[in-house]
Amino acid sequence: MNKKLMFLALATIGFAGCNGGFKQGDGGMLYNIHTSKGGAKLKEGDFVSLNMILKTDKDSILNNSYDSGAPIYSPMPKVQTKGDIVSGLSLLGEGDSATIKVSVDSLRKNGQQVPPTFKGKYLVYIVKIEKVIAKGALNEKVFQDRVMQYINGQKDALKAKEPAKIDAYFAAHKDLKFTKTASGLNYVITTPGSGPNVAPHDTAIINYTLRLTTGKVIETSEKAVAVKEKMSINPMNPYQPIPVVIGEGRVVKGWDEGFQLFNKGTKAVMVIPSSLGYGDQGSQQMQPYTPLVFEVELVNIKHPDPNAPKPAAPQMPMQMPTTAPATK
Incomplete structure (x- = not known):
C-alpha cells in the first residue's frame, strides 16, 4: 500500500460535535451515530476511506479533510487503548457517520500522545465513512489490488477536478x-x-x-x-x-x-x-x-561561493520546506 496513505493510528487531535444524544463507550469515550446504513462494522486490517473534521471541544477547527477535496485513506489499525478513536470507528461501517469524543485524560493515563498545548476534556472526531474494503479471508494480492483500484479511481477523479479548482x-x-x-x-x-x-x-x-x-x-x-x-x-x-x-x-x-x-x-x-x-x-x-x-x-x-566545498549529499528533492503549525 502507498506509504503516503494517512494512518488513523497516528491521529492525535480531534473534533468537537453536538452536545446531546451521546452514548457512553469504553474508556470515557462518548459517541453519537448520526447515520447508520446497517452494514458490516470496520475490523482491524480493513481498508477505509473517510472524511474527518477535526476540532477541539471548544469548537476550534484544527483540520478538515473536506478542504483537500478528497477523503483520508487508511488501513484500519489495531485498538491501542479502550476508548480511543479506533474504538469509535469500529462502531461504524460504510456510509455511516458519527461524532466521537475521546477522553484526553484516558489517553494520557494510557501513555498515548496528546498535543502538549491542548486544553480541553475531549478530542472529538466527526467522521463519515465513505468506503470500506473488507480484508476478511482475501489473500494479500487480491486485497491490495482492490484497494489500489479504488485509490486510482479516486486519483482520476481528482485529476479531472484540478482545472476547475484553478x-x-x-x-x-x-x-x-x-x-x-x-x-x-x-x-x-x-x-x-x-x-x-x-x-x-x-x-x-x-x-x-x-x-x-x-x-x-x-x-x-x-x-x-x-x-x-x-x-x-x-x-x-x-x-x-x-x-x-x-x-x-x-x-x-x-x-x-x-x-x-x-x-x-x-x-x-x-x-x-x-x-x-x-x-x-x-x-x-x-x-x-x-x-x-x-x-x-x-x-x-x-550567490554561491565558487570556492566553497561541494556538499557531501544533495538536499532531498521535491520537498517544500515545512514549518510547524502556529498558537496565540
Whole structure:
C-alpha cells in the first residue's frame, strides 16, 4: 500500500460535535451515530476511506479533510487503548457517520500522545465513512489490488477536478492579472523588486504562505499570517524567512521556475498546478493532483561561493520546506 496513505493510528487531535444524544463507550469515550446504513462494522486490517473534521471541544477547527477535496485513506489499525478513536470507528461501517469524543485524560493515563498545548476534556472526531474494503479471508494480492483500484479511481477523479479548482481561484481573484508560462505556472508580481533575477544555484531567502485554491492556509513562514489565520502556534518555530537553493531540483518545479522570474524585494503570487508540485502522489499534507497557491516575498538573494566545498549529499528533492503549525 502507498506509504503516503494517512494512518488513523497516528491521529492525535480531534473534533468537537453536538452536545446531546451521546452514548457512553469504553474508556470515557462518548459517541453519537448520526447515520447508520446497517452494514458490516470496520475490523482491524480493513481498508477505509473517510472524511474527518477535526476540532477541539471548544469548537476550534484544527483540520478538515473536506478542504483537500478528497477523503483520508487508511488501513484500519489495531485498538491501542479502550476508548480511543479506533474504538469509535469500529462502531461504524460504510456510509455511516458519527461524532466521537475521546477522553484526553484516558489517553494520557494510557501513555498515548496528546498535543502538549491542548486544553480541553475531549478530542472529538466527526467522521463519515465513505468506503470500506473488507480484508476478511482475501489473500494479500487480491486485497491490495482492490484497494489500489479504488485509490486510482479516486486519483482520476481528482485529476479531472484540478482545472476547475484553478479556474475557481482565478474567478475569485479577478483583480490579479496572472501570466501563464509554457509549463503551466501562473504568476503575478504584486510588488516589483529591483536588481538581477535569481539565477540557478542562487539561494533565495524568502517568506511564503501556502494556500489551497479555496484560500485555506496550510503553511507559512510569517507569524502574523499564522495568527491572522488562527493557526496553532509552535513556540519552537522561528517564523522567519527561509533559504532555498534554486534551479537544482531541491524543491518542487514550480519554485525552481518561479523564483528565477523574480528579483530582490519582489512580492508575488504563484498558482502552481500539480504537474509542477506534488503530482499524482501528493504529500503528507496534500492530496494527489492538488494545485498550490503561494504568496511569496523574495527578501534577499545569496550567490554561491565558487570556492566553497561541494556538499557531501544533495538536499532531498521535491520537498517544500515545512514549518510547524502556529498558537496565540
